[in-house]
Amino acid sequence: MPNRSSMRDVARAAGVSLQTVSRVANGEPGVVDDKRDRVLSAMRELEYRPNSAARAMRRGAFRTVGVVYHSLHSVGTHRSLEQISERAAAQGYGTTIMPLVAASGLAANGAFTRLVEMAVDVVIVVFPSPFGAGSLEIPTSLPAVVLGPPQGHGSSSVDFDQDSAARLVVEHLVDLGHPTVHHIAGPQESFAARARVETWRSILEAHGLRVPTLRYGDWSAESGYVAMRQILADEKATGSGAPTAIYAGNDQMALGVYRALAEAGLRVPEDVSVVGCDDVDEAAAYAPPLTTVAQDWAALGEQTMRTALAMAGGAAPSDTVLPMRIVIRDSTAPYRG
Template identity: 50%
Template sequence: MADVAQAAGVSSQTVSRVSNGDPAVIDSTRQKVLDAMKELGYRPNSAARALKRGDFRTIGVITMSLSSTGSVRTLEAIANCASRAGYAVTLIPLDAPTQDNVRGAFTRLGELAVDAVVLIMEVHLVDTTSLTLPPHVKVVVVDSDAGDRFQVVDTDQHQGARLAVRHLLELGHRTVWHLAGPEESFAAGRREAAWAAALREEGCEVPPPLRGDWTPESGYEAGLRLADEADCTAVFVANDQMALGVLRALHERGRRVPEEISVVGFDDIADAASYIPPLTTVHQDFARVGELCVDAVLRELRGGSPGGGTTLVPTRLVVRGSTASCPAGAVGEE
């Protein structure tokens, strides 16, 4: 900095102000300093400046999984929104959803000097019923039931499941079967609960739910069972990948979609419109989830009160070719 100051004919303090983007430096002086920096090959040490300010321009993200559609697309959205705000993202995936692993991830992020943390929960911790986080950490949680203690951002899972069930009932189906996600998943639990509640509210029978693990393979196995249910004319599947497996199984068993059985998925992944038939599904706005997470983090960094509470991002139903009116003469039809 002393060399730059001497070359530009200014004080070291002025060089420091230019390095930190101080708007009080007049343009002509700023340009002289920048020219001197370029000539001397000087680059400010951003790490040292961050330590001095206590502002690292980095958001830590802890995620329980990098295999599910929800986690990957949420992470992508957070990274994009953080980048637009001038922040980098440091990612720590956990190999198991335990309280010890969460605690260790926060310790590691503290060593890496991040300003705040977004925790993508997705599943229940296996070793405790209540999430405990280090005190005085600025944190936003995604996809959890911890809204009474932390800021939580989530898709409105209940609304999405109700949209799917209502759509199928309005097409004249007497009831709707359900292929649920894994029991440890927050999202799967909410979708299953909303599906059952929507059927009960309409006075419909609630069939026993089937359960998968989010993969097409588990959807295929469940689809083979559904194909053998003579009174099954409509299925709500908890994600699009399992719905793909269901479509394959129904096709192999000669059950036509949507002429005999209607199928609705959840997520609206990029490939859903290319399924055969194109999949009717519930769209999740992952970009908005990421935006709200970063907005909440930035509010905390600017001194806002974190508090608790859950912010829900609305869903919408995307109707394609996998749903149709209940077939005439279906079992149970009046």
């Protein structure tokens, strides 16, 4: 491989000083047209490429955000990455995406090391569940923002109010007179799923209502279908009758719930009210349109970048919780007894 041309080579070929080459490379004013043309010509002839990393180190900023994540399986991770990348670009920052081969502290720590070597200003960790093997060690030299509950390590956090998500759903269904609310939760290792389960249970207990057997899914429509069939079988076996209200952990699982209920000859919402979470684009097109909880992904992207840039600028760690809202459509109705 041929040696890479240096700024000194360009200066020598153009017959100007290193300072002049630097000004031209950085697009700075104060260089007469003749000298600028000679420098640009020399750059082309020598195939000179400015060393942006070295220049950034001198300035103390790389204008690059690193993002660490494990899987794009969930809607939340996909939308988070999309919004962060868009908001970063709007601020004039590039985004370096670092997928993990495993959801472990060891894998994450390796990613942090690589990002430090790749020269980023701040790292954003999309953190939907605990990392398993190995402790999470974010380098002190790397400002970090975690998308999820606070994790310490000197990092900031940005998250949706998962408690309010479950509260909005359960209170809505209780207000409609349903004797209880069955819940199909997301994966047990999910931070969001855990928080919603605790709130679901506590609200039912506060109203003096029966707490049904909890079922888990994996965010997929198929898992919602399987869980709903289990709930129907459980209620039949105990003689409790068909459930009248279902809270699915996300809209995809709610779609599986629709299928299981239809196969059982039960109608939504005449026989069973169903609520999801995420308010995916397709939720309004479900038959019937799905009542769900909306998360403002644009606000998440904006707040995450605002926090990330503040951390990169030396700000103290902070924790931000964003509100959620219920979108009532046609999949819920008053209890008919």
